[in-house]
Amino acid sequence: MGTGDTNTAELRDFIRDIVRGDLEAGRAASVVTRFPPEPNGHLHIGHAKSICLNFGIAEEFGGRCHLRYDDTNPAKEEAEFIDAIAQDVRWLGFDWGEHRYFASDNFEQLYDWAVHLIEAGKAYIDDQSGDEIRANRGTLSEPGKNSPWRERTREENLDLFARMRAGEFDEGARVLRAKIDMGSGNINLRDPVLYRIVHAPHPRTGEDWHIYPTYDFAHGQSDAIEGVTHSLCTLEFADHRPLYDWLIDNLPVPARPRQYEFSRLNLSHTVLSKRRLIELVEGGHVEGWDDPRMPTLSGLRRRGYPPAAIRDFARRVGVTRSDNVVEMALLEHCARELMNKTAERRMAVLHPLKVVIENYPEGRWEDIEAINNPEDGRAGRRKVPFSRVIYIERDDFMKDPPRKFFRLAPGREVRLRYAYFITCREAVEDEAGDIVELRCTYDPQTRGGNAPDGRKVRGTIHWVSAQHAANAQVRLYDTLFSEVEPSTGDDFLAGLNPGSLDVLNGCKLEPALAHAAHGVPVQFERNGYFCLDETSTPERLVFNRTVPLRDSWAKIQARARG
Ligand code: ATP
Numbered sequence: 034m035g036t037g038d039t040n041t042a043e044l045r046d047f048i049r050d051i052v053r054g055d056l057e058a059g060r061a062a063s064v065v066t067r068f069p070p071e072p073n074g075h076l077h078i079g080h081a082k083s084i085c086l087n088f089g090i091a092e093e094f095g096g097r098c099h100l101r102y103d104d105t106n107p108a109k110e111e112a113e114f115i116d117a118i119a120q121d122v123r124w125l126g127f128d129w130g131e132h133r134y135f136a137s138d139n140f141e142q143l144y145d146w147a148v149h150l151i152e153a154g155k156a157y158i159d160d161q162s163g164d165e166i167r168a169n170r171g172t173l174s175e176p177g178k179n180s181p182w183r184e185r186t187r188e189e190n191l192d193l194f195a196r197m198r199a200g201e202f203d204e205g206a207r208v209l210r211a212k213i214d215m216g217s218g219n220i221n222l223r224d225p226v227l228y229r230i231v232h233a234p235h236p237r238t239g240e241d242w243h244i245y246p247t248y249d250f251a252h253g254q255s256d257a258i259e260g261v262t263h264s265l266c267t268l269e270f271a272d273h274r275p276l277y278d279w280l281i282d283n284l285p286v287p288a289r290p291r292q293y294e295f296s297r298l299n300l301s302h303t304v305l306s307k308r309r310l311i312e313l314v315e316g317g318h319v320e321g322w323d324d325p326r327m328p329t330l331s332g333l334r335r336r337g338y339p340p341a342a343i344r345d346f347a348r349r350v351g352v353t354r355s356d357n358v359v360e361m362a363l364l365e366h367c368a369r370e371l372m373n374k375t376a377e378r379r380m381a382v383l384h385p386l387k388v389v390i391e392n393y394p395e396g397r398w399e400d401i402e403a404i405n406n407p408e409d410g411r412a413g414r415r416k417v418p419f420s421r422v423i424y425i426e427r428d429d430f431m432k433d434p435p436r437k438f439f440r441l442a443p444g445r446e447v448r449l450r451y452a453y454f455i456t457c458r459e460a461v462e463d464e465a466g467d468i469v470e471l472r473c474t475y476d477p478q479t480r481g482g483n484a485p486d487g488r489k490v491r492g493t494i495h496w497v498s499a500q501h502a503a504n505a506q507v508r509l510y511d512t513l514f515s516e517v518e519p520s521t522g523d524d525f526l527a528g529l530n531p532g533s534l535d536v537l538n539g540c541k542l543e544p545a546l547a548h549a550a551h552g553v554p555v556q557f558e559r560n561g562y563f564c565l566d567e568t569s570t571p572e573r574l575v576f577n578r579t580v581p582l583r584d585s586w587a588k589i590q591a592r593a594r595g
C-alpha cells in the first residue's frame with residue numbers, strides 16, 4: 034500500500050508523538066487506528082483530515098487502519114451512503130484491506146455486555162421520558178437528580194431489558210442507563226443512556242433489533258473488539274473520554290484502546306456540518322452531493338481536485354488541539370501547485386471574439402507546434418491547427434486601451450501563442466455598438482512567435498482556429514458562501530453566494546480537447562485548471578474549472594506577513 038506522495042517529509046504532531054512513544058516503550062506492539070463514519074451522509078473535506086490522519090499514521094508506523102461504519106442509528110442511515118463512503122476513502126488513496134467493520138456486527142456482543150453491567154448492578158432500566166431525563170440531568174453548576182427507577186432489582190432490570198429487545202415497548206418508553214453518578218461534574222457521567230428503543234429497520238440487521246446502542250456504548254467497545262490501540266476523534270468528544278474509560282474499565286473487553294482528541298477542520302466560505310449539507314441537497318440549493326461547489330469529497334472529485342492535492346492539504350493543515358478556520362485558498366493553492374507540475378496545457382477561448390486574418394489565404398490551414406507542459410519535458414509537444422478565422426478572448430481586445438493594457442487594440446501588434454504576430458486593422462461593430470469581429474493581418478515571417486528582425490511585442494494571447502474548434506459548455510465556480518465564516522445557524526441559507534456558478538456556452542476549444550479523458554486535469558492556458566464534468570459526452574462537452582490560475586493564497590500569506 035502507499036499513496037506514492039512525493040512529499041514524504043516526516044510528519045510531527047502531538048498524536049504521532051504519542052504513537053511513537055507508545056511503540057518505543059512497548060505499550061503497544063503495533064498501532065491500529067480506525068476511521069469511523071456514520072453512514073448518514075457523504076464524506077466532506079473535514080472527514081478527509083480524519084482519514085489522512087488515521088490511515089496516514091497506520092502507514093507511517095507499519096500498523097493498520099480499519100474502516101468502521103458507526104451504524105447505530107437506523108432512523109437516519111441509508112445503504113447508499115455505505116458504498117459512497119468506501120468509494121470516497123479509496124479515491125483519496127487509502128485501503129483498509131480486509132478490515133472493514135460495522136458497529137452492527139457487534140450488536141450481540143454489545144447486548145451481552147449491557148447484560149453484564151446490569152448483573153454487576155452498574156446499569157438500570159429507566160422509565161422516565163426523554164424530557165424528564167433531560168430535566169433531571171442538572172446543569173453545569175447543579176447536580177442531577179436520581180431517577181425514581183434507579184434502584185430496580187437486577188431481576189426486574191434483566192426482564193425489562195430482554196422485553197425491550199423483543200420489541201414489547203414503544204419508542205421512548207424506556208432506556209437502559211449506566212449507573213454512575215448523578216452528581217458528577219461531568220454531565221456525560223450522570224447515568225448516560227446506553228440503549229434506546231427504535232422501531233426502524235436497520236440497513237444491515239433489518240428487523241432483528243428493537244433497541245440500539247448509543248454512540249458512547251458502541252464506540253469504545255467496538256474499538257476494543259477490533260484491537261484498536263489509538264482511537265482518534267475530534268475535540269467535542271473530549272468530555273466523553275471519562276465515560277469511554279469507565280466502560281472499558283467495567284466490561285470484560287479483550288483490549289484497552291485509548292481515545293485522543295484533535296481539533297476539527299473548519300474551512301472558510303463553506304459549511305462542514307452534515308446536517309447543513311443535507312439541507313443544501315434536499316432543498317435543491319445545489320445539484321446534489323457531488324455538486325462541484327460542495328465541500329464533499331464527491332464534489333471535490335467532480336470539480337477536478339486530484340486526491341493528492343487533498344492529502345497535501347491535510348499535511349499542511351496539520352493536527353493540533355486548537356480551533357481555527359483554514360482558508361479555502363490554501364486548498365486551491367495545493368491543487369494549483371500539483372497541477373502546475375502534472376497538467377498538460379491546452380488553448381481554450383471561454384468568451385470568444387471572432388478574428389479574421391485578411392492576408393491569410395482562404396481555405397488553407399497549417400499545424401502549429403505547441404508545448405504540452407513547460408514544467409515537464411517528458412510531456413512532449415502537440416500540433417494545433419491554425420487558419421484564417423480564429424477566436425480570441427473578448428477581453429484580450431480593447432478599443433480604447435488604458436496605459437498598461439498590452440494586448441490587442443486598433444493598430445496594435447500582439448503574438449498569438451506559438452503561431453504568428455497579428456496586427457489589428459479594424460474592429461467591426463453591430464448596430465448596438467458591440468464589437469462582433471476583428472479584421473487583422475499577420476506577418477508570415479513570425480511563424481513560431483518570433484520576428485526575424487528582432488522586433489518585440491508586449492502581449493501574447495491564446496487563440497483557437499474557428500473551423501477546427503470543439504464547442505463546449507464551461508462551468509466556472511466561486512465559493513458556495515459569500516462570507517469567510519458563514520453562519521451555520523438556521524438562517525445559513527441567506528449566506529449562499531448567488532454568483533457561485535457561472536455557466537458559459539459556446540466556448541471554443543482546441544480540437545484535442547474533444548478527446549480529453551475523464552479524471553485527467555488540464556490547464557487551459559491563462560484561464561485555469563479544468564476537467565471534464567462527469568456528465569460530459571463527446572457530443573456535448575462540459576468542462577468544470579477546478580481553480581483559476583491566480584493564486585489568492587500567496588496574497589493572503591503576503592498580507593499576513595505584513
Ligand atoms: P458532521 O458534524 O459533519 O455531521 P460527524 O462527526 O457527525 O460529522 P461522522 O461520520 O461521525 O461525522 O465522522 C466520522 C469521523 O470523522 C469522526 O471521527 C469525526 O470526528 C471525523 N470528522 C468529522 N468532521 C470532521 C472535521 N470537520 N474535521 C476533522 N474530523 C472530522
Ligand code: MG
Nearest residue numbers: 070071103248
Ligand atoms: Mg458523528
